[in-house]
Amino acid sequence: MKMKDKKVVIMGVANKRSIAWTIAKALHQQGVKLAFTYQGERLQKSVGQLVDAEMPGSLMVECDVTDDMQIETAFEQINEVWGSLDGVVHSIGFAKAEDLSEAYVNTSRDGYALAQDISAYSLVAVSREASKYLTAGGSIVTMTYMGSERVIPNYNVMGVAKAALEASVKYLAHDLGPSNIRVNAISAGPIRTLAAKGVKDFNSMLSVIEERSPLRRGTDPEEVADTTVFLLSHMSRGITGEVIHVDSGYNIMGM
Numbered sequence: 026m027k028m029k030d031k032k033v034v035i036m037g038v039a040n041k042r043s044i045a046w047t048i049a050k051a052l053h054q055q056g057v058k059l060a061f062t063y064q065g066e067r068l069q070k071s072v073g074q075l076v077d078a079e080m081p082g083s084l085m086v087e088c089d090v091t092d093d094m095q096i097e098t099a100f101e102q103i104n105e106v107w108g109s110l111d112g113v114v115h116s117i118g119f120a121k122a123e124d125l126s127e128a129y130v131n132t133s134r135d136g137y138a139l140a141q142d143i144s145a146y147s148l149v150a151v152s153r154e155a156s157k158y159l160t161a162g163g164s165i166v167t168m169t170y171m172g173s174e175r176v177i178p179n180y181n182v183m184g185v186a187k188a189a190l191e192a193s194v195k196y197l198a199h200d201l202g203p204s205n206i207r208v209n210a211i212s213a214g215p216i217r218t219l220a221a222k223g224v225k226d227f228n229s230m231l232s233v234i235e236e237r238s239p240l241r242r243g244t245d246p247e248e249v250a251d252t253t254v255f256l257l258s259h260m261s262r263g264i265t266g267e268v269i270h271v272d273s274g275y276n277i278m279g280m
């Protein structure tokens with residue numbers, strides 16, 4: 026199926042800096058029909074304005090991923106209008122700010138559970154609901170970060186959640202493969218978004234990456250968006266359960 030005939034749900038646009046927004050623009054350029062889910066009433070207006078400016082007529086559905094009913098209802102509503110689905114982009118992650126600056130050993134039980142719930146479990150629930158409507162050849166893409174594999178100071182509980190997310194990608198790929206639905210993750214280098222706001226030493230992290238990564242530069246959201254288009258397309262039909270690093274190669278370095 027050509028990209029221009031595909032219908033894809035984008036989860037995780039908060040503002041114009043969101044990685045999910047850059048992904049949406051890239052898919053729109055390929056003629057893909059888009060639906061957006063947003064985290065709550067508060068975001069409906071701002072996300073709606075972004076969407077109406079660039080892709081008027083796109084479906085907009087509220088979905089707080091801590092609520093199973095909202096996930097179920099969101100995909101039902103989208104399916105009622107579309108009749109089927111070809112892809113889902115899951116670009117959602119959250120932990121309490123205080124759990125991203127203190128020592129990891131001080132992480133609270135509820136802080137740990139919240140990070141896991143939003144950043145990892147939500148992909149399981151989203152995949153369960155989406156798979157009811159995804160066509161054969163369908164594709165689910167989520168966003169992860171190298172903090173799952175190695176210690177990135179302060180990433181803490183989010184690193185543990187991303188490790189769970191990446192293991193989930195493999196188990197979901199195993200479950201959904203027989204239905205010819207693929208599940209993959211993109212491990213992106215640091216990008217200046219709302220989720221990167223207030224991160225201690227973010228600038229020094231970026232300069233270390235520019236000095237040490239094989240490509241000697243940081244990661245642009247457009248690069249992540251292009252790889253997402255690839256993972257949603259026929260071109261990646263043989264790839265599932267995979268984590269693809271789009272990080273100027275930084276993850277291969279030991280020093």
Ligand SMILES: NC(=O)c1ccc[n+]([C@@H]2O[C@H](COP(=O)([O-])OP(=O)(O)OC[C@H]3O[C@@H](n4cnc5c(N)ncnc54)[C@H](O)[C@@H]3O)[C@@H](O)[C@H]2O)c1
Nearest residue numbers: 037038039043044064089090117118168170215216218220
């Ligand atoms: N920015 C980076 O450096 C970077 C690098 C690698 C991976 N990532 C990952 O990319 C994804 C998108 O992050 P971003 O950088 O675009 O920041 P962002 O803040 O723009 O996006 C995060 C999104 O998660 C959504 N979200 C949070 N809690 C939610 C909930 N309960 N229900 C529904 N949605 C909820 C927010 O509304 C927001 O749209 C996240 O998974 C993040 O971990 C980011």
Ligand SMILES: Cc1c(CN(C)C(=O)CCc2cnc3c(c2)CCC(=O)N3)oc2ccccc12
Nearest residue numbers: 118119120121122125170179180215220221224
């Ligand atoms: C890179 C990098 C990121 C970006 N990234 C990969 C992310 O995955 C963002 C994760 C994140 C999740 N939840 C919150 C925040 C960031 C900050 C604001 C908030 O209240 N909650 O976040 C870091 C946190 C610490 C160290 C490095 C990083």
